[in-house]
Amino acid sequence: MAEPVPGISAIPDESNARYFHVVVAGPEGSPFEGGVFKLELFLPEEYPMSAPKVRFMTKIYHPNIDKLGRICLDILKDKWSPALQIRTVLLSIQALLSAPNPDDPLANDVAEQWKINEGEAIKTAREWTRLYAMSG
């Protein structure tokens, strides 16, 4: 059995064992630090032959996450491997919070801002974290 991952939890839904309620803590040193981000994770019938579907439920200002919470991450798409697991997927998402990649954007306006004025973008990301991810 795998060790628990600090700052990440995934609890299966009571009525649907394929649906997980996920909470990811914003990584230290990132603009998301101190925030608690809710996600939903769904295992399709083909899992693990195809990737889980993951989405941020908490609003987040990040160049690779769009307004609907959809995540631009290669392992959730064409780089999926059936040897990956829920924990490795969530670790990758946590790492994405530490390392935003505006060159491979999903939220174009955010990515643009991140490239033009990173300082301002990080400030906005902090503000959004305070507004939407600390209400808990």
Added chain:
Amino acid sequence: MESELCSICLQKFVNPVRLPCDHTFCFLCVKGAANVNKRCAICRQEIADSYFDNPTLVDETAIEAPVFDDQFQWFYEGRNGWWLYDKRTGEELETAFKSGEKRCELLIAGYVYVIDFDAMLQYRRNEPHRKRRVKRDLPDSASTKGVAGIRILNTMDVDASGDQQKATPSAPSPSDLSPQSAEENEESERKNETAENAATRATDEQLSSLLTNALNLRRTYHETYL
């Protein structure tokens, strides 16, 4: 073998095979994964189509098909013969059969199959028109092709203890390499089925029925504890 568990199903290896990159998986796991992406799940090295016709078995003596009530085995129909179910699937089938269920659902090579015990038929749940026969029968080496897609020589014997059957696998014989052989390989017929197609199939209804059967969730149990 790099670990005791298959890194695709997260269970003990069933009929493990070694890929050219040296990574080991259950035969049906790697075959199921290859329907979506023909690369090693660990290192992403490409897997040749031809690999599945003649996989490298980790232990040629350990290809098992379970025997029940000291004599019966579970078979599914192939072209010109019958395949034995592997140990894991055969045992799940027997358990469902013995409990008096009319049908059961099993996860085989990444697909959910329905086995109808009244009609003695099996089909993929998403393709109910493509049926093949199944049987619970006495061993019959003459008509037995192998175990779950792995061909074996016709030298199978039930050993004295009666609970295990060992078989000697072989490379495909020339007759096995006929076009028919490729045609009957059901998994390879599905090469065109994309992951996207598959993903859109899962409706809530299907999922709740899946839940009822507590199927396909074995892996999830392993993963629930993050």
